[in-house]
Amino acid sequence: MKNPIYSISSECSGCKVCAEICPKKCISFYEDAEHFAYPRVDESLCIDCRRCVAVCPQKKATFNFVKEAFVGSHSHNEVFKSSSGGAFWALCQILIPLGYVVIGVKWMDGFKVAYDVAFTLDEAQGFRKSKYVLSDTNGIFQKVKNLLKDGKKVLFTGTPCQVAACKNYIGDSDKLFLVDIVCHGAPNQEIFNKEVNYIERKHNGKLESFEFRQKSPINGKVNSRSAKYVVNSKEYYVEINDDPFLRGYYSRLFYRPSCGTCHFARPERVGDVTLADAWGVHDILPDLDELVGVSLLLFNSSKSLLLLPEIRRFMSIRNVDKEWAISTNLQLRVPTRFHEYRCDFFKKIDVIDFEQNVRACTRVSIKMRIRKYLGLTIKKIIGYYKK
Numbered sequence: 429m430k431n432p433i434y435s436i437s438s439e440c441s442g443c444k445v446c447a448e449i450c451p452k453k454c455i456s457f458y459e460d461a462e463h464f465a466y467p468r469v470d471e472s473l474c475i476d477c478r479r480c481v482a483v484c485p486q487k488k489a490t491f492n493f494v495k496e497a498f499v500g501s502h503s504h505n506e507v508f509k510s511s512s513g514g515a516f517w518a519l520c521q522i523l524i525p526l527g528y529v530v531i532g533v534k535w536m537d538g539f540k541v542a543y544d545v546a547f548t549l550d551e552a553q554g555f556r557k558s559k560y561v562l563s564d565t566n567g568i569f570q571k572v573k574n575l576l577k578d579g580k581k582v583l584f585t586g587t588p589c590q591v592a593a594c595k596n597y598i599g600d601s602d603k604l605f606l607v608d609i610v611c612h613g614a615p616n617q618e619i620f621n622k623e624v625n626y627i628e629r630k631h632n633g634k635l636e637s638f639e640f641r642q643k644s645p646i647n648g649k650v651n652s653r654s655a656k657y658v659v660n661s662k663e664y665y666v667e668i669n670d671d672p673f674l675r676g677y678y679s680r681l682f683y684r685p686s687c688g689t690c691h692f693a694r695p696e697r698v699g700d701v702t703l704a705d706a707w708g709v710h711d712i713l714p715d716l717d718e719l720v721g722v723s724l725l726l727f728n729s730s731k732s733l734l735l736l737p738e739i740r741r742f743m744s745i746r747n748v749d750k751e752w753a754i755s756t757n758l759q760l761r762v763p764t765r766f767h768e769y770r771c772d773f774f775k776k777i778d779v780i781d782f783e784q785n786v787r788a789c790t791r792v793s794i795k796m797r798i799r800k801y802l803g804l805t806i807k808k809i810i811g812y813y814k815k
């Protein structure tokens with residue numbers, strides 16, 4: 429092959445920026461047996477310009493050091509419409525009135541997860557809340573370039589690998605504001621399609637909406653690992669034990685291979701701002717409820733710090749030690765470790781029923797239960813003697 433983008437396909441994070449930059453449009457995508465998309469170069473058209481290699485975020489990325497870290501939340505109402513504390517929405521409220529166009533990820537027809545463009549706050553509503561599926565970039569990098577060429581300012585949001593792709597594709601621009609969303613991994617669309625199919629069969633009807641990180645209490649408690657969906661106008665609230673997708677997702681069973689060696693799970697960040705959940709904040713600021721939603725905001729560039737007074741207009745935020753912030757969020761330090769039965773799951777992905785496959789792979793053995801029980805007991809004993 430004249431120009432292989434990868435020697436090992438599992439290095440590819442699936443952002444598809446290589447195909448967008450190709451002057452000969454000779455890069456297409458094929459799905460492997462796990463249903464993840466990888467680039468394929470048509471050698472008869474390739475002119476070996478290597479622009480696909482130069483733009484690839486897995487091969488080249490520029491990072492910023494965190495300058496300041498904050499935790500905080502938007503108003504109660506907005507927090508309930510957000511996964512964490514509503515920091516993304518505050519940025520939209522600040523930047524859209526200043527003429528920014530927002531690029532984010534939303535549910536499209538048929539529960540496809542893909543990038544889109546929003547010119548108004550109303551249009552940006554669809555980007556709110558995490559969709560735990562690898563989004564289709566959908567030609568978005570060229571759209572960003574066109575918007576900038578037309579003199580528009582752009583707020584680009586996405587997983588760190590997608591933000592790094594955008595940064596490589598566009599190059600330096602004062603008019604581009606990048607926000608990377610901390611990510612522990614994403615499954616492919618086909619796995620979510622199997623979830624849709626499972627729900628529709630279970631309730632004998634059409635799935636009308638699906639919401640991860642729903643915040644209504646279940647059995648009196650908010651559970652961040654729950655979802656709400658609607659079938660035949662009836663609402664259902666599910667937790668890990670009731671739903672195969674949630675169970676597999678939070679068990680780290682079916683992420684893209686590149687997520688296991690993620691180059692962006694590190695303290696240095698690709699975005700001007702990094703957004704995440706402020707897990708562990710309750711230990712240092714007991715009045716904050718991380719289950720309902722507290723954002724962690726990392727400010728990584730001089731232009732991001734200029735937004736601080738504006739953010740305070742919409743959110744109540746407090747300065748925290750950046751070392752603390754990095755130490756409490758695993759994805760700011762190391763990539764996710766996959767579930768030990770990931771391979772077994774994918775071997776049977778199209779062979780047996782989705783729910784059965786997830787259940788079989790995530791069943792907790794007696795050995796694992798004993799190990800977990802011992803771990804918790806040791807932690808309790810250490811905690812007791814520390815007091």
Ligand SMILES: Cc1cc2nc3c(=O)[nH]c(=O)nc-3n(C[C@H](O)[C@H](O)[C@H](O)COP(=O)(O)OP(=O)(O)OC[C@H]3O[C@@H](n4cnc5c(N)ncnc54)[C@H](O)[C@@H]3O)c2cc1C
Binds near residue numbers: 516703757759
């Ligand atoms: C796949 C995924 C994994 C994540 N893993 C972690 C984690 O391990 N630890 C952690 O602290 N935080 C994680 N997050 C981030 C967290 O869930 C919140 O999205 C983030 O804190 C922003 O929350 P918010 O309340 O400010 O706004 P929200 O309204 O919740 O955030 C919406 C933003 O997320 C973007 N978005 C939604 N779905 C996707 C998607 N599939 N791909 C790319 N962008 C998307 C939207 O475009 C928008 O910019 C993850 C998010 C995603 C999408």
